[in-house]
Amino acid sequence: MLFDIGSVGKNYLATLILQLCHEGRLKLDDSISKWLDHYPNIDGGITVRQLLNHTSGVFDFVKHPDSPWQMIYQSTKIWEQKTILNELVSAPYFPPGGGWHYSTTNYILLRMIAEKILQTDISNALKTRYFIPLNLTHTVCIDPLGSAPSKIIIANNWSSAGYVDLAPKPQPWTTTSPHLIYTTSADLARWIHFLFYEKQVLPAEYLGQMTSFHSPAPNDPPLSGYGLGLMYLDAELTEKAFGIGGVRMWGHGGNTFGFKSLVMYLPDLETTIAVLINDDRDQGLETIFIGLLRAVTGHLR
Template sequence: MRRLGATGATLLLALLAGACGSGEGTPPAPAYAADLTRTLGTLITDLRIPGAVVMITSKAKGNWTATFGNRALGGTDRVTVDDHFRVGSNTKTMTGTVILQLVQEGKLGLDDPVSKYRPGVPNGDAITITQLLDMRSGLYNYSEEDQFNVRLDSEPGHAWQPDELLAIAFAQPPYFPPGGGFHYSNTNTVLLGLIIEKLTGGTLQEAFRHRIFDPLGMRNTSLPALADADIPAPHPRGYMFGTNVSTLKEAALPAAEQAAAARGSLLPNDVTDANPSWTWAAGGAISTAGDLTRYVTAMIDGGLLDAKLQKTRLDSIQPVDPTNPNGAGYGMALARFGPLVGHDGQLPGFQSFMAHDPDREDTVIVLTSLYAAPNGTQPANALAMAIIKALYA
């Protein structure tokens, strides 16, 4: 890990402080913005977030956009609202949306077994399309495998093929029988991506573009080819404390390293150029705050699916823990965050959050250029929770 002395600590704190509004000619900031700016600024400093974009759309409280920090540690180039970020598992909602569009078109059924479309899947005759969407298939999550993470660290430029990922997953026993529990697994969404390609006869990139990005005017959103590790300009650098191996079981750094990070003498690694192909259908998309606002609003309010299937999707969200009905909910590639519905995403270098309240028509987007804080906190989620608290106070 790269370390800096006291001068570096002072510089880092200076970079993290302060926020920029949305520029001249924009409406005045809403009443909640001043207090929220201070709250978010404190979190950004405490969590060591190099850069962030916040976009809030609220009929009740007013719209507000802010940017924090710089594109690179040690630099002076500020993050802007137009910056592109990797959005991680928010991509799962796109894969899920296309799958449901194919259901709507009669090309597959929610109760179809995965074996109908992909041979060789453990318990494939008993796992349904719905269970893949709901994370209730029981299939092993390839990204939890030890040697896989060793390769992510030792071969960051490797372009992973979906079949490589499935081979890792299928070599491990399932967590439980199909429908027997909940376990978040990228394997489910990679399978769904392959099913999309089989049924459409094209690439997943083409399906996203023709079915979601172009209809919604998302001109700054893409799913790169597997060999493409670039991010369109402008974009921040992406950072990560530790490595894939060291953070696999526990995202938090050891206590001594957390203290060093708090002093600014321990900085995160720049992992921007690592190839994210291992996330593909489960987490490979790149987007901006404006495009995600447009997307998550349409995804939750309607417009990408017919009314019946839209209701089925929203109604599918169930508690992850049945003993805690008020806890986190998940269903058909959607997560519930209190009154808002959407998803979040995390992969080395970036963490993001997008959600929309269909009743109040509030939308919250947070993009950060950090995988996890030194204490293991997901940075975009922490900012999003503070925003939601301010909006619903």
């Protein structure tokens, strides 16, 4: 069965942006005004790097009271990216570079930039650049306006609103970037392992950029730092959060209606752990992840 990975998809998109930089088609310090039209409450001087590491100050549309994310499976409106940027982005948290605040709006802007450069949908780019070459045969981007393909089995989700069978249910309000990546825990672990252990996806220069963590990255979620599409927990925070000391980790977490995801690479142990569940309560995900983390650290030490 496949699981919705939510915001873990930000890491795939960040990787694509860095690959475009490596190809000379984009620069991390480009202002977004070079690539995009003007939108209310979005400063054209924001850089691509500031979008990637959430230092842009752009308001997180997910938190807007009219956002579809505030209406669990209630919204039937098809939310286009430009509509979101015009209607659901309130005043910025701070001027560009003036702080840190997690914002999914950043990744809508990044998606628009990538699609303008590539002249194709982001799902096609991920498929041709990553899913097929890396043999990630259980990783797909699904059209949110249609039903899942007949050969795809999606884990039914359990959200705070109750049970929802997603397989036949269009999700016209979905605006994640990229749209609806579904995968297995094995494929997700392999993706991160290819990226950071085998180093098959990005050259060293851009892996270094991705793992240059902006700190502090406070509050929600609690992090030691945030790189380019990458969350960082130092050894102190790992011990505080999971009760296991002496371990650094980086990766990403995701949370959407009825699904939670977490994938972390442990650089000191050269190991990747990925957990996907079809439940949006923290306890289930944390219990499984902590159990695996204890097993891995105990065995490798």
